[in-house]
Structures are given as structure tokens and as C-alpha cells.
Amino acid sequence: EAGVAQSPRYKIIEKRQSVAFWCNPISGHATLYWYQQILGQGPKLLIQFQNNGVVDDSQLPKDRFSAERLKGVDSTLKIQPAKLEDSAVYLCASSFPGSDTQYFGPGTRLTVL
Amino acid sequence: KQEVTQIPAALSVPEGENLVLNCSFTDSAIYNLQWFRQDPGKGLTSLLLIQSSQREQTSGRLNASLDKSSGRSTLYIAASQPGDSATYLCAVRRRGAQKLVFGQGTRLTINP
Numbered sequence: 001e002a003g004v005a006q007s008p009r010y011k012i013i014e015k016r017q018s019v020a021f022w023c024n025p026i027s028g029h030a031t032l033y034w035y036q037q038i039l040g041q042g043p044k045l046l047i048q049f050q051n052n053g054v055v056d057d058s059q060l061p062k063d064r065f066s067a068e069r070l071k072g073v074d075s076t077l078k079i080q081p082a083k084l085e086d087s088a089v090y091l092c093a094s095s096f097p098g099s100d101t102q103y104f105g106p107g108t109r110l111t112v113l
Numbered sequence: 114k115q116e117v118t119q120i121p122a123a124l125s126v127p128e129g130e131n132l133v134l135n136c137s138f139t140d141s142a143i144y145n146l147q148w149f150r151q152d153p154g155k156g157l158t159s160l161l162l163i164q165s166s167q168r169e170q171t172s173g174r175l176n177a178s179l180d181k182s183s184g185r186s187t188l189y190i191a192a193s194q195p196g197d198s199a200t201y202l203c204a205v206r207r208r209g210a211q212k213l214v215f216g217q218g219t220r221l222t223i224n225p
Contacts, residue, residue, distance in 0.1 A: 042218055
């Protein structure tokens with residue numbers, strides 16, 4: 001069974017630029033999560049989708065971050081404009097609805113200079 | 114607001130030792146608690162999941178306990194091996210939600 005795929009794996013940009021990350025969840029997983037993990041900290045949930053609807057985006061900085069999940073499968077997370085404090089690993093995870101088990105992708109490491 | 118704390122932030126022990134990692138949480142109204150392992154450059158892998166009605170779970174050399182009333186969980190690793198070197202994270206799930214709240218992790222190094 002293929003795991004959660006994310007791209008790119010690494011991205012370096014300058015502040016005020018924009019960046020987008022892509023996630024392809026495990027086939028059949030209706031629930032998709034984006035987490036932000038700053039160095040030395042645990043992951044923090046940014047947004048949770050159920051199919052293509054948003055379940056929880058309470059910790060998403062909506063003035064600069066946006067996410068979509070068209071057709072309820074792949075998802076993109078965008079930052080525009082990026083700030084230095086956005087440097088982090090962005091993790092995507094997926095699960096069956098209501099399941100206790102979330103499967104994580106390898107993450108995208110973003111460095112903002 | 115749920116807060117999860119892990120102590121220590123880093124731990125280094127010689128191979129073969131038994132060790133305990135600690136996790137504490139502020140709100141006891143949890144649905145379950147999970148322990149994850151994170152290797153450098155990789156995602157998280159779930160190790161053990163304890164439902165709120167359970168006291169402990171075991172998998173091989175790993176044993177996780179949960180004391181919901183005191184807001185504490187421990188992960189016990191027996192006969193540690195260099196391959197156990199990784200960052201260990203605990204996360205709690207609140208009743209009625211799928212959102213996980215993570216601790217900051219303990220970076221474990223097992224020295225040969």
C-alpha cells in the first residue's frame with residue numbers, strides 16, 4: 001500500500017515570496033490533515049479536511065495561509081507572503097473518518113531567508 | 114486549552130539500559146493518547162495507542178501507561194538498542210474531535 005506522498009521535500013525561499021506544498025493521501029482516506037512542526041516543537045494542526053470540506057482550521061493563519069482539497073483527494077497548502085517564522089516542516093497526514101490512526105507523509109522542510 | 118509537555122527534551126543512555134520517557138497533559142478529558150516515533154527527515158510512526166479507559170498497552174519492548182486522573186503517561190523502553198535512537202512524541206486526542214495535540218518530543222540517543 002502506498003503511503004502519504006508529499007512534494008517538494010525541501011524548499012528555500014526569501015521572505016515575502018509565496019510557496020505551495022502538495023499532498024496525496026492514502027487511497028480511500030477521506031480525512032486529511034496539515035501540520036506545522038517548528039524545530040524543537042511537536043506538530044501543530046493547521047487544517048483538517050473531511051473529503052473536500054474543512055473540519056477544523058482554527059490554528060491556520062488565514063491572512064497568509066490557505067489550503068484546498070479539490071475533489072476530496074489531493075491537497076495543496078499555500079503561504080503568501082512567507083515570513084521568517086514560517087520556517088518549519090509541513091507534515092500531511094490522512095486517515096479513515098473517525099479512525100484513531102493517522103498516517104503521516106515525510107514532510108516538506110521550508111526555509112525562509 | 115490542552116497543553117502537552119514532555120520531559121526531558123533530550124536523553125542519552127548506553128545500549129542495553131531500560132528507560133522511561135514522560136508525558137503530561139493538562140486536560141484529563143481525553144479520548145486517547147498515542148506515542149509516536151519520528152526519525153530525521155521522515156514522518157511520524159505510531160507506536161502505541163491507549164484509549165482513555167485503558168491503563169497500559171504493550172508492543173514488544175515498549176510499554177506505555179496512562180494515568181488520566183493525574184494527567185500523565187510514560188513510555189517504557191526495555192533493553193534499549195541503537196536503532197531506538199529517534200525523537201519520541203506523545204499526543205492526546207480530545208473527546209469529540211480527531212485533532213491531536215502533541216508534546217514537543219524527547220530526542221533519544223542510544224550509545225553503542
